[in-house]
Amino acid sequence: xxxxxxxxxxxxxxxxxxxxxxxxxxxxxxxxxxxxxxxxxxxxxxxxxxxxxxxxxxxxxxxxxxxxxxxxxxxxxxxxxxxxxxxxxxxxxxxxxxxxxxxxxxxxxxxxxxxxxxxxxxxxxxxxxxxxxxxxxxxxxxxxxxxxxxxxxxxxxxxxxxxxxxxxxxxxxxxxxxxxxxxxxxxxxxxxxxxxxxxxxxxxxxxxxxxxxxxxxxxxxxxxxxxxxxxxxxxxxxxxxxxxxxxxxxxxxxxxxxxxxxxxxxxxxxxxxxxxxxxxxxxxxxxxxxxxxxxxxxxxxxxxxxxxxxxxxxxxxxxxxxxxxxxxxxxxxxxxxxxxx
Amino acid sequence: xxxxxxxxxxxxxxxxxxxxxxxxxxxxxxxxxxxxxxxxxxxxxxxxxxxxxxxxxxxxxxxxxxxxxxxxxxxxxxxxxxxxxxxxxxxxxxxxxxxxxxxxxxxxxxxxxxxxxxxxxxxxxxxxxxxxxxxxxxxxxxxxxxxxxxxxxxxxxxxxxxxxxxxxxxxxxxxxxxxxxxxxxxxxxxxxxxxxxxxxxxxxxxxxxxxxxxxxxxxxxxxxxxxxxxxxxxxxxxxxxxxxxxxxxxxxxxxxxxxxxxxxxxxxxxxxxxxxxxxxxxxxxxxxxxxxxxxxxxxxxxxxxxxxxxxxxxxxxxxxxxxxxxxxxxxxxxxxxxxxx
DNA sequence: GACCGTTGCGCAATCGTTTCCGGTATGCCG
DNA sequence: CGGCATACCGGAAACGATTGCGCAACGGTC
Numbered sequence: 020x021x022x023x024x025x026x027x028x029x030x031x032x033x034x035x036x037x038x039x040x041x042x043x044x045x046x047x048x049x050x051x052x053x054x055x056x057x058x059x060x061x062x063x064x065x066x067x068x069x070x071x072x073x074x075x076x077x078x079x080x081x082x083x084x085x086x087x088x089x090x091x092x093x094x095x096x097x098x099x100x101x102x103x104x105x106x107x108x109x110x111x112x113x114x115x116x117x118x119x120x121x122x123x124x125x126x127x128x129x130x131x132x133x134x135x136x137x138x139x140x141x142x143x144x145x146x147x148x149x150x151x152x153x154x155x156x157x158x159x160x161x162x163x164x165x166x167x168x169x170x171x172x173x174x175x176x177x178x179x180x181x182x183x184x185x186x187x188x189x190x191x192x193x194x195x196x197x198x199x200x201x202x203x204x205x206x207x208x209x210x211x212x213x214x215x216x217x218x219x220x221x222x223x224x225x226x227x228x229x230x231x232x233x234x235x236x237x238x239x240x241x242x243x244x245x246x247x248x249x250x251x252x253x254x255x256x257x258x259x260x261x262x263x264x265x266x267x268x269x270x271x272x273x274x275x276x277x278x279x280x281x282x283x284x285x286x287x288x289x290x291x292x293x294x295x296x297x298x299x300x301x302x303x304x305x306x307x308x309x310x311x312x313x314x315x316x317x318x319x320x321x322x323x324x325x326x327x328x329x330x331x332x333x334x335x336x337x338x339x340x341x342x343x344x345x346x347x348x349x350x351x352x353x354x355x356x357x358x359x360x
Numbered sequence: 361x362x363x364x365x366x367x368x369x370x371x372x373x374x375x376x377x378x379x380x381x382x383x384x385x386x387x388x389x390x391x392x393x394x395x396x397x398x399x400x401x402x403x404x405x406x407x408x409x410x411x412x413x414x415x416x417x418x419x420x421x422x423x424x425x426x427x428x429x430x431x432x433x434x435x436x437x438x439x440x441x442x443x444x445x446x447x448x449x450x451x452x453x454x455x456x457x458x459x460x461x462x463x464x465x466x467x468x469x470x471x472x473x474x475x476x477x478x479x480x481x482x483x484x485x486x487x488x489x490x491x492x493x494x495x496x497x498x499x500x501x502x503x504x505x506x507x508x509x510x511x512x513x514x515x516x517x518x519x520x521x522x523x524x525x526x527x528x529x530x531x532x533x534x535x536x537x538x539x540x541x542x543x544x545x546x547x548x549x550x551x552x553x554x555x556x557x558x559x560x561x562x563x564x565x566x567x568x569x570x571x572x573x574x575x576x577x578x579x580x581x582x583x584x585x586x587x588x589x590x591x592x593x594x595x596x597x598x599x600x601x602x603x604x605x606x607x608x609x610x611x612x613x614x615x616x617x618x619x620x621x622x623x624x625x626x627x628x629x630x631x632x633x634x635x636x637x638x639x640x641x642x643x644x645x646x647x648x649x650x651x652x653x654x655x656x657x658x659x660x661x662x663x664x665x666x667x668x669x670x671x672x673x674x675x676x677x678x679x680x681x682x683x684x685x686x687x688x689x690x691x692x693x694x695x696x697x698x699x700x701x
Numbered sequence: 702g703a704c705c706g707t708t709g710c711g712c713a714a715t716c717g718t719t720t721c722c723g724g725t726a727t728g729c730c731g
Numbered sequence: 732c733g734g735c736a737t738a739c740c741g742g743a744a745a746c747g748a749t750t751g752c753g754c755a756a757c758g759g760t761c
Contacts, residue, residue, distance in 0.1 A: 076747035245645040304586040378741040417717035
């Protein structure tokens with residue numbers, strides 16, 4: 020089935036040298052002097068035999084596997100996770116590391132089992148990711164391991180990478196302020212205390228508005244899903260409210276808001292401006308395209324790998340900026356003279 | 361940093377037995393007789409020392425790593441990929457295997473490098489996945505390896521798992537027929553030959569329609585994206601066409617169609633019924649919720665793992681059914697007496 | 702010719718398991 | 732008391748690399 024792989028010992032024998040020499044040649048180490056002829060001979064034989072090192076054997080000795088684990092509660096289930104995975108994958112591949120991906124489904128027992136399985140395979144380090152930003156309790160079995168938290172935090176001593184949600188809130192609010200909005204600004208989406216992203220975004224929003232001498236006109240309470248947002252928004256409009264600008268807690272909420280606004284005959288952005296968070300695919304699919312503050316998922320992944328592999332200084336919790344993706348859903352308050360025409 | 365892990369030899373010494381005995385006890389092998397007392401003693405010591413086997417050492421000897429590789433062109437970039445990953449992950453975890461995930465980005469050089477890296481780590485097998493169903497050329501370096509193709513095929517001798525797109529086409533068409541549609545049925549989305557999913561879906565659609573003595577009233581040509589679909593559909597309506605039912609090539613196309621229909625004042629499903637393919641998140645977010653034929657992504661992943669680990673018979677190319685998710689976007693042709701109210 | 706630095710390389714142990722061979726008691730039978 | 736199962740276990744060689752030493756040969760110096 021699987022054809023024979025030449026071993027280092029075979030290469031050494033065929034080249035007429037010791038395994039030691041062959042090893043030094045193959046790994047390119049220079050702390051043992053090897054003549055050019057010998058070196059070339061070994062390399063030639065290795066190439067002829069199509070030699071590839073057995074990394075398990077190497078790792079057994081050297082204690083380094085060039086392997087890292089990305090373990091998450093719901094890595095694949097959540098739609099954005101792909102970008103995190105991709106960022107980590109790419110960063111790992113660039114550094115010649117391979118990634119084990121695991122999903123605990125939030126089950127502590129499964130989590131424990133997976134961590135042990137990973138440990139048994141001698142992974143060099145862990146990225147522990149959660150889908151929603153929150154405080155995390157680091158599993159006991161991860162104590163003492165090389166570890167970076169992603170999207171969650173657990174004190175200063177463990178490096179963590181999270182999105183700068185407060186900054187995002189400021190950015191979103193500022194986008195409206197810059198467009199000339201001063202009143203009629205409403206928040207859409209519930210402010211539940213367990214949604215850290217939410218509280219922080221709101222904190223940033225209020226800071227930016229406050230700095231401009233503006234305050235929120237009100238808020239529409241709904242779950243962070245299209246249907247809930249649609250219903251709440253429809254009821255809000257039916258009650259006679261007429262918002263001039265909406266800050267939606269995420270793109271899915273924005274979708275629901277769009278549906279209600281359009282059904283009520285309100286134009287975006289002529290009558291109502293909309294900004295949102297996440298910058299998912301949805302943002303470009305809506306009509307008009309949605310201005311959204313992007314979650315830097317790919318960067319979170321990359322950054323976590325960089326820190327894990329010790330290339331970046333770890334400064335406790337690192338907050339990655341959430342950039343504004345400016346599109347067509349924001350215009351100046353009255354009239355159609357918005358910056359996007 | 362990382363605390364000491366007890367080795368099997370240590371356990372053996374502390375239990376007063378040979379490593380051989382300890383090994384047999386720990387792996388639960390019965391082909392060497394071991395007294396109950398000895399067994400218990402070893403187990404107790406192992407537990408006290410918190411012993412965990414070093415799988416690298418084990419694998420070095422036994423040639424089995426309990427590790428498989430999922431290698432894909434664009435695993436994370438594409439939004440559905442998450443479900444494939446999740447399915448494989450779960451299936452692998454259930455069988456005590458760990459998954460290496462890799463993304464080649466369609467680059468043959470990177471692909472070659474990644475496969476070699478995986479081979480060097482002695483993975484037990486490969487799942488080679490592509491995001492869009494197509495013929496695949498299997499990389500040379502994968503020849504002779506345990507391998508299952510996912511979403512692509514390359515001849516009878518290599519097991520493959522793909523969605524049953526022809527069946528999906530039949531299902532979609534049948535949904536309209538069952539609702540009473542006989543004419544005014546239009547296709548939305550380009551029929552490009554490289555989109556195997558497309559050709560096969562159309563094949564199924566025409567088969568089902570033909571069997572019912574019905575034929576397509578026409579088609580709207582557009583790329584498989586919301587914006588393109590919106591524009592094409594808007595133009596189509598502007599030209600005076602009035603479709604009674606739409607079969608959209610995927611949910612994103614359906615989104616574009618929804619936008620155009622709603623802008624034209626046409627009601628879904630009162631005036632126009634819509635069915636689609638993929639059953640992405642979008643389908644439940646739209647108003648009305650979209651009837652869609654689901655891509656069984658999670659099952660593709662699971663199935664590939666099962667076949668790879670030899671639990672399922674490999675019968676060449678296995679086509680997984682694409683089930684209909686019936687929602688509110690389909691009703692009987694005229695009047696609002698659709699089955700979903 | 703003794704000494705020494707440099708150059709070039711090999712021996713053998715090691716990593717933590719598994720596994721191929723045995724081996725030693727003990728009891729029982731005849 | 733010899734022989735033979737049976738029950739229980741251990742020695743040591745793998746697996747395929749890395750690595751701590753040590754060592755031979757050569758050339759030059761005094």
